[in-house]
Each structure stands twice: as C-alpha cells, then as structure tokens.
Amino acid sequence: MLLKFAIKDFHDDVKYRNLSPKTISGYLMTLNEFQEYAFNNELVNVEDIRTGTIRSYLLYCREERGNNPTTTNSKLHTLKVFFNYLEREEVIQSAKLNPIRGIMFAKEDIQIQTFNENHIKQILNYYRRSKDKYSSFSAYRNYCMVIFFLGSGARLGEAVNLRWNDVDLVNGVLVLYGKKREQSSIPVTDKLIKELAEYKVFCEQHFKESSDYVFVTDENKKLAVDTVKTIFKRLKRDMNFKDVRCSPHTFRHTFAKNYLMNGGDALSLQKMLRHKQLAMTQRYVNLFGTELRKLNDQYNPLQHMDI
Missing domain, CATH: 1.10.150.130 (Tyrosine recombinase, N-terminal domain)
Incomplete structure (x- = not known):
C-alpha cells in the first residue's frame, strides 16, 4: 500500500x-x-x-x-x-x-523554567502602563490573561476556550476543558475572581454587549491559539528576558512551583493541574526539591518531636 x-x-x-x-x-x-x-x-x-x-x-x-x-x-x-x-x-x-517495534523513546533532559517575582512585576507593569496610556482594550485583556494564567495554572487551550458560563464568580470555581476535551472544575482565589469580575464589567461596557468567551479579540470574537502565541512573541521581544522563556506554559510551571513552595502537596497540585498521572506532577517536586528545603524544615515531623 x-x-x-x-x-x-x-x-x-x-x-x-x-x-x-x-x-x-x-x-x-x-x-x-x-x-x-x-x-x-x-x-x-x-x-x-x-x-x-x-x-x-x-x-x-x-x-x-x-x-x-x-x-x-x-x-x-x-x-x-x-x-x-x-x-x-x-x-x-x-x-x-511492524517497523515501529523495539524503537525506544529518547531520554529527555527535563528543564522547567519559571518566572520569578521580578519577571511577573515587569510583565504586569508593561500592560498596566499600556492600559493607562492608551486605554487599550487589548492591553487590559492581556493584563487579565496573564493574571489568569498565573492564578489558575491553565493551559493555553483551556484559556481560549473559557466561556463566561464556565466562570462561577459567586462560588469561585472555573470549569475548564483540557486535553482530549475533558471537563474539570477547579477552585480559584478571591483575587482572581475579583480581577475577572472587573474585567467582565469592562468588556460589557466596552463592547456594549456580553461575549460568550472570556478572552476575545478587539471585535469581541473568540481569541485563536495562534493569536495568543503572537501576543507572547511580542511580549518576549519587549521584555527581552534572557533567563526564561516567555510563554503561557511558563506561567503554568510558575503556578506549580509557587503552589509547592507555599506549602501545597503533590496530590492537590495534581488535581489543580488536571494531570492524569501523579508522575507528571512529581516532576515539579523533584525539580524544585532544593527550593522546598525551607518548607521541609518548617513541616518535617522531626522538627516538632522531642526525641
């Protein structure tokens, strides 16, 4: 054949x-x-x-x-x-x-880059200044999108497919459609809910009508994945960070790292990231283990036992 x-x-x-x-x-x-x-x-x-x-x-x-x-x-x-x-x-x-038999996957050097606090402040200030100077819808949308990625750990596809009907502003819950179009719900913080609520009001006033999707174009239409990638390419150029990749997925890594460093556990992080296998989540624990030392010193049971 x-x-x-x-x-x-x-x-x-x-x-x-x-x-x-x-x-x-x-x-x-x-x-x-x-x-x-x-x-x-x-x-x-x-x-x-x-x-x-x-x-x-x-x-x-x-x-x-x-x-x-x-x-x-x-x-x-x-x-x-x-x-x-x-x-x-x-x-x-x-x-x-079958010619595929016996071919093994190559060993990968897993490197997970994350934003530090200074990177995040620079990015938010960049969009905040643009918003104040030009009253630009796209600048405010991008500002809120960055906060959304940082506060939810969402994938790019989950963000562009998010509808306002999937956002429960009262109970603080998001319904996300992830890989293989599987539906998951995750809790979100009051801070993120407040940002989304304010952004929703702004969108309704700006467009004079409601939109189905949370993140939309200047014409109030659903953002395409490629459009968001272009946004981040421009951000990469303007920020010119030398030590970290400027992408939506870097925010997902940043979410995971900070979740663990602030005392979260691997099992709950697995649910937040919607990983099928705990082994996927365990990578973050393994990679950031040295940075978790201070948390280990704080929570290790030996620290609180008289032995």
Missing part, C-alpha cells in the same frame, strides 16, 4: 473517532514530514519502511531539523500510533513486521 494512501486512511480513522482537531493536526504534520522524508529516500510503500528507516528519520529530525528529544519523542509517539493502526487494519500483516 502506498504510504500516502495509508496516511489518508489514518486521517479518516482519527476523524471518525472524533479526536480533537489539534491532535489530528499534530499527527498529520509529523506523518506528512515522514512521508516526504521516505519519498526523498525513494520509499513510497508501507512495506518499504523498516525499523532503520524510522530511526534514520528521527536522527534527521534531531541533527538536521534541530529537534530536541521532547520533540522527537512526540514524533515517535505519532509514528507508533500510525503503524499500530496499520497493524490493526492488517495493512501490516503481523507484529513482527
């Missing part, structure tokens, strides 16, 4: 299974890149693909395209999903003939 036809059949299958558009887009981006790599090496049929082909492709991604281990592992995951699908559909006749 032609590899490009197999990719088309796979595309139809994931659409039928109602996977999220973001997941499908990510799959296709990798598979189309892999198909082009195979074609350039005169490999056009599924049967032509060997384990060595896949390893060579992953090395090409790392050495020629500059992909880090996290990115190449993501691509390997996509290829595993694809070739296992072909095995189930009997395009590949047996597990022994």
Whole structure:
C-alpha cells in the first residue's frame, strides 16, 4: 500500500473517532514530514519502511531539523500510533513486521523554567502602563490573561476556550476543558475572581454587549491559539528576558512551583493541574526539591518531636 494512501486512511480513522482537531493536526504534520522524508529516500510503500528507516528519520529530525528529544519523542509517539493502526487494519500483516517495534523513546533532559517575582512585576507593569496610556482594550485583556494564567495554572487551550458560563464568580470555581476535551472544575482565589469580575464589567461596557468567551479579540470574537502565541512573541521581544522563556506554559510551571513552595502537596497540585498521572506532577517536586528545603524544615515531623 502506498504510504500516502495509508496516511489518508489514518486521517479518516482519527476523524471518525472524533479526536480533537489539534491532535489530528499534530499527527498529520509529523506523518506528512515522514512521508516526504521516505519519498526523498525513494520509499513510497508501507512495506518499504523498516525499523532503520524510522530511526534514520528521527536522527534527521534531531541533527538536521534541530529537534530536541521532547520533540522527537512526540514524533515517535505519532509514528507508533500510525503503524499500530496499520497493524490493526492488517495493512501490516503481523507484529513482527511492524517497523515501529523495539524503537525506544529518547531520554529527555527535563528543564522547567519559571518566572520569578521580578519577571511577573515587569510583565504586569508593561500592560498596566499600556492600559493607562492608551486605554487599550487589548492591553487590559492581556493584563487579565496573564493574571489568569498565573492564578489558575491553565493551559493555553483551556484559556481560549473559557466561556463566561464556565466562570462561577459567586462560588469561585472555573470549569475548564483540557486535553482530549475533558471537563474539570477547579477552585480559584478571591483575587482572581475579583480581577475577572472587573474585567467582565469592562468588556460589557466596552463592547456594549456580553461575549460568550472570556478572552476575545478587539471585535469581541473568540481569541485563536495562534493569536495568543503572537501576543507572547511580542511580549518576549519587549521584555527581552534572557533567563526564561516567555510563554503561557511558563506561567503554568510558575503556578506549580509557587503552589509547592507555599506549602501545597503533590496530590492537590495534581488535581489543580488536571494531570492524569501523579508522575507528571512529581516532576515539579523533584525539580524544585532544593527550593522546598525551607518548607521541609518548617513541616518535617522531626522538627516538632522531642526525641
């Protein structure tokens, strides 16, 4: 079977299974890149693909395209999903003939960057000054969006999909739609509720009507993920931080780090971050363990026992 036809059949299958558009887009981006790599090496049929082909492709991604281990592992995951699908559909006749067998994920050097208090003050002052000087809706929206990321630990996709109907300003609860479109509710602080309530009133006065979505464009339409990425690219340029990546996900890391440093535990943080596995949350505990020393000194049971 032609590899490009197999990719088309796979595309139809994931659409039928109602996977999220973001997941499908990510799959296709990798598979189309892999198909082009195979074609350039005169490999056009599924049967032509060997384990060595896949390893060579992953090395090409790392050495020629500059992909880090996290990115190449993501691509390997996509290829595993694809070739296992072909095995189930009997395009590949047996597990022994599946070229993905035996290929291990690369070891990742996990580095989690976070904002410090000075970074956050600079960012908020940047938008606060813009708001005061220009009375700009976009500056105030971005200001509130930064506070939202910092106070909720939300993912970018969760932020842009947030509707006012999902915000309980009375009881201080947010309903978020995360990965795989799963719904979760989390409590939020009075500070964040107050900011969102004031921002809501501002939006209603600015647009003379209510909006379905919390974070909207100047035309009162839902913000796109790419638009928020552009906002943060501009923020990165203007802030010119040398020691930290300026992105929405850095605020998620910052939320997690400060949650732990202020006395939170891994289990409750797991619920706040909506991680399926505790091991995901445990990374923060492992990485920030030295910074948790003072909390350990404060809460360690030995400190309070006469032994």
